[in-house]
Amino acid sequence: MARQAGWLWGLVPLSLVWAAANALNTEPVRRDIEARALAASAVAGSAAGARGVSVRVSGRDVYLDGEAVTADGASKALAQLQSEFGVRRVLGGLTQVIAQKPYSWSATRQGNLVTLSGFVPDEATAMATLAAARALGPGFKVDDQQKVAFGAPVGFAELAAQLMRDLGQLSTGKVALDDTRYCVEGTAATPQSFQSLREGAASASPKGFTRVDCMLSPATVSPYRWSAEKTASGAVTVTGYYPSDAARREIGALLGRTFSSAGAVTDRMLQAAGEPPAFASRVARAVADLARLRSGKVELDGAAYRISGQGPDGYEACEALKLNIAQGDGPDSVALASVTCPPPPPPAPKSEPAPVPSVDVPPTGPATPSVPAPASQPSAPASQPSAPVNPIPAAPGPAATAEPRPAPPIAPRPLQWRAEKSESGIVLSGAAPDAAAKAAALEAARAALSGGEVIDRTVIEAGQRGGPDYGEATRFALGLLGRMAQGSVSLAGSALSLTGAAADKAGWQVLDDALKGKALPAGLSLSGRPALTLRSYGFSASIDRSGGYLSGYLPDAAAKDAIAALIEASPLRGRISDETEILPAAPTGFGVAARGAVQDLLRLDLGSASVVDREVNVRGLTCRALIRDEVQTNLASGLPDSFSGKAEIGMRQTGCVIDPPSNCQNELDALTQRYYVMFGQGTAVVTLDPVTERAMTEAAAILKQCPASRVTIEGHANLDGERSGFNNLDLSSRRALRVREELIRRGIGPAQLEVKGYGTDRPLVAHGDPEARVKNRRVQFTVAK
Numbered sequence: 001m002a003r004q005a006g007w008l009w010g011l012v013p014l015s016l017v018w019a020a021a022n023a024l025n026t027e028p029v030r031r032d033i034e035a036r037a038l039a040a041s042a043v044a045g046s047a048a049g050a051r052g053v054s055v056r057v058s059g060r061d062v063y064l065d066g067e068a069v070t071a072d073g074a075s076k077a078l079a080q081l082q083s084e085f086g087v088r089r090v091l092g093g094l095t096q097v098i099a100q101k102p103y104s105w106s107a108t109r110q111g112n113l114v115t116l117s118g119f120v121p122d123e124a125t126a127m128a129t130l131a132a133a134r135a136l137g138p139g140f141k142v143d144d145q146q147k148v149a150f151g152a153p154v155g156f157a158e159l160a161a162q163l164m165r166d167l168g169q170l171s172t173g174k175v176a177l178d179d180t181r182y183c184v185e186g187t188a189a190t191p192q193s194f195q196s197l198r199e200g201a202a203s204a205s206p207k208g209f210t211r212v213d214c215m216l217s218p219a220t221v222s223p224y225r226w227s228a229e230k231t232a233s234g235a236v237t238v239t240g241y242y243p244s245d246a247a248r249r250e251i252g253a254l255l256g257r258t259f260s261s262a263g264a265v266t267d268r269m270l271q272a273a274g275e276p277p278a279f280a281s282r283v284a285r286a287v288a289d290l291a292r293l294r295s296g297k298v299e300l301d302g303a304a305y306r307i308s309g310q311g312p313d314g315y316e317a318c319e320a321l322k323l324n325i326a327q328g329d330g331p332d333s334v335a336l337a338s339v340t341c342p343p344p345p346p347p348a349p350k351s352e353p354a355p356v357p358s359v360d361v362p363p364t365g366p367a368t369p370s371v372p373a374p375a376s377q378p379s380a381p382a383s384q385p386s387a388p389v390n391p392i393p394a395a396p397g398p399a400a401t402a403e404p405r406p407a408p409p410i411a412p413r414p415l416q417w418r419a420e421k422s423e424s425g426i427v428l429s430g431a432a433p434d435a436a437a438k439a440a441a442l443e444a445a446r447a448a449l450s451g452g453e454v455i456d457r458t459v460i461e462a463g464q465r466g467g468p469d470y471g472e473a474t475r476f477a478l479g480l481l482g483r484m485a486q487g488s489v490s491l492a493g494s495a496l497s498l499t500g501a502a503a504d505k506a507g508w509q510v511l512d513d514a515l516k517g518k519a520l521p522a523g524l525s526l527s528g529r530p531a532l533t534l535r536s537y538g539f540s541a542s543i544d545r546s547g548g549y550l551s552g553y554l555p556d557a558a559a560k561d562a563i564a565a566l567i568e569a570s571p572l573r574g575r576i577s578d579e580t581e582i583l584p585a586a587p588t589g590f591g592v593a594a595r596g597a598v599q600d601l602l603r604l605d606l607g608s609a610s611v612v613d614r615e616v617n618v619r620g621l622t623c624r625a626l627i628r629d630e631v632q633t634n635l636a637s638g639l640p641d642s643f644s645g646k647a648e649i650g651m652r653q654t655g656c657v658i659d660p661p662s663n664c665q666n667e668l669d670a671l672t673q674r675y676y677v678m679f680g681q682g683t684a685v686v687t688l689d690p691v692t693e694r695a696m697t698e699a700a701a702i703l704k705q706c707p708a709s710r711v712t713i714e715g716h717a718n719l720d721g722e723r724s725g726f727n728n729l730d731l732s733s734r735r736a737l738r739v740r741e742e743l744i745r746r747g748i749g750p751a752q753l754e755v756k757g758y759g760t761d762r763p764l765v766a767h768g769d770p771e772a773r774v775k776n777r778r779v780q781f782t783v784a785k
Contacts, residue, residue, distance in 0.1 A: 036084050060088035099151030106176040117145040121152035132164035169193035185214035191270035194218040212653035215606045220274040223302035232295045236265045241272040258291050278504035288451040308338040315342045320446040418490040425452025431461040441474045448482030468523030483507030485535040495527040501535040534585040539594045544606035547575035553583040559591030570602045589640030600631045616645040621652045637766035664706040668781040700746035710784040715757040718776040719767040733757030739779045
């Protein structure tokens with residue numbers, strides 16, 4: 001027993017030695033197992049956006065967590081880990097990562113707020129885009145809504161960095177990436193930024209990515225400057241701004257025609273919005289003036305016009321150019337002209353007056369008895385017919401000499417004179433009283449030129465003419481003609497007639513004052529009320545989801561109020577700046593065309609519209625194919641008489657929000673295209689045939705997906721009913737109400753549904769098209785965003 005007790009006491013130090021050894025070796029063993037576990041799990045693979053593999057060791061148990069790229073990789077990692085020496089159990093596991101589809105990311109700039117949203121592959125990319133957003137400016141606020149997700153396309157980080165640089169060149173707008181498609185949309189900060197962004201759009205896209213054409217607008221600048229400078233060798237350099245690619249082509253063609261025989265033309269213009277009215281005609285006038293200089297420069301600075309340089313070789317031609325500038329831009333424009341002219345020619349030497357032959361005059365007193373011979377009597381002037389002389393019986397006494405009667409005065413003839421202006425110049429016709437008056441009218445015509453030459457076909461007709469002073473009347477008439485781009489003025493006695501198009505607003509105002517009798521010289525009166533218009537009478541509008549602006553001219557307050565009412569009823573209420581001016585010089589129907597263009601524009605997500613003379617253009621993007629088709633149809637067939645239209649409406653590839661309202665809108669549009677909710681001719685009765693029943697049931701099911709969204713049920717009609725006396729506007733409203741009743745019967749809340757009838761205003765296809773009776777007699781839906 002004593003020996004057994006001694007043995008037991010020997011176990012105590014042995015246990016202490018074992019415990020100490022175990023305590024010293026636990027941490028190295030744990031680290032060894034953890035390292036081998038991580039190495040074994042590496043066969044699962046890794047990817048940007050996937051949750052990394054983590055390992056926790058407790059004793060000989062391994063807790064595993066994270067995401068593997070493939071299911072096969074996860075199973076291999078687990079098997080490898082379980083076979084490792086020292087591992088007793090593997091708890092947890094790896095899950096297969098699922099790629100995010102669609103993989104969308106965007107950065108939006110509005111004012112001083114930048115919003116980052118969507119998915120990024122890793123935290124490093126998220127921090128890089130966040131830093132780029134903060135670097136846009138010290139006053140910027142950044143709302144970072146980015147999330148890390150797996151599935152980013154290769155090269156995502158590099159493209160996102162490029163798009164953030166593009167965002168820095170926008171004053172407002174968005175850069176977006178949707179899987180492998182990307183775009184830049186908005187308004188450029190400067191003309192230089194717009195050029196840089198366009199050059200980037202024209203260059204090759206990064207490998208694996210495709211750039212989508214989105215709406216990119218140039219910056220608006222003020223003052224709007226343009227200039228052209230000509231050297232003594234004939235080389236011309238053009239700088240400043242141009243409003244559109246079409247305008248740039250027109251300016252280039254004009255310069256090519258005008259300076260075809262001179263040196264090269266260097267184009268350094270940049271595109272910018274904000275051009276003043278009649279910009280094209282003012283450029284044409286500047287180019288024509290520059291062509292008459294030997295060297296010099298013409299400048300448009302907002303509404304101001306400046307010209308400087310060496311004038312034409314001839315003194316008279318040079319002075320005529322200076323006078324043309326003065327009359328073309330008003331009395332203050334002389335201060336803006338600095339044209340050096342040759343010295344005037346020396347005056348012609350005065351000729352000595354011809355000697356007057358002496359004539360013997362018989363002395364006064366009693367008559368001599370001698371009688372002169374008939375041959376010695378004076379003859380009648382050669383320029384006038386001899387007056388008939390009746391014989392007078394001689395009185396008794398000395399003989400008397402017969403005196404001829406004076407010629408009767410020439411009856412006054414009314415003044416007839418005309419001047420007609422076109423692109424090739426001015427043609428004068430009619431009569432002038434003398435050579436001096438003819439020359440003065442010719443000089444005034446040269447001053448009224450905008451290009452080309454003066455052709456003088458007037459003839460001299462002596463004699464007193466009725467009406468006002470010839471020189472004063474013709475100068476006044478030609479001064480009015482100088483304000484016209486094209487047209488004619490004529491004088492018939494004291495009656496003045498005008499017709500044509502003014503070159504700009506100031507010119508039209510002068511003409512309008514004359515028409516109202518405010519500036520007529522004494523003795524002149526207007527013959528009727530001429531129809532004078534403005535060349536390039538234009539109106540433009542631009543919108544996006546943040547707002548927009550209107551500029552240009554409208555013919556009257558009614559047109560302006562009609563457009564304001566459209567804006568007031570739209571989601572952009574209070575966010576559109578109206579800078580239009582009322583100028584009653586528009587073609588007939590212009591106000592109706594402008595209202596229609598704005599109505600179409602407000603239905604797009606973003607875009608621009610213009611009405612110039614009788615041509616309407618609408619460009620933009622939409623997420624709805626139905627809206628695209630309706631706008632294109634309206635521009636093709638729904639304009640006033642003599643107007644033509646063109647629509648360039650694209651489908652947005654990015655920027656269409658994926659949320660319940662948008663999903664409902666897309667599904668409802670698809671439903672409309674599959675099943676047209678048909679009605680009988682001239683009736684609002686919905687016959688619940690199998691097709692219509694299915695359409696109503698599907699519409700109700702779609703609307704239940706977005707119960708919080710207001711939905712407008714739109715009724716439309718074909719034109720046929722109007723020919724039979726139907727009120728299509730009321731009919732389309734009643735059709736929309738009928739569909740609303742059917743949807744309420746299927747469980748849709750009445751408060752969610754509104755109705756609106758459009759009659760024949762929004763055809764899906766042109767009236768008269770074979771499909772019009774089917775597609776235009778329809779009901780469709782618009783979900784409020």
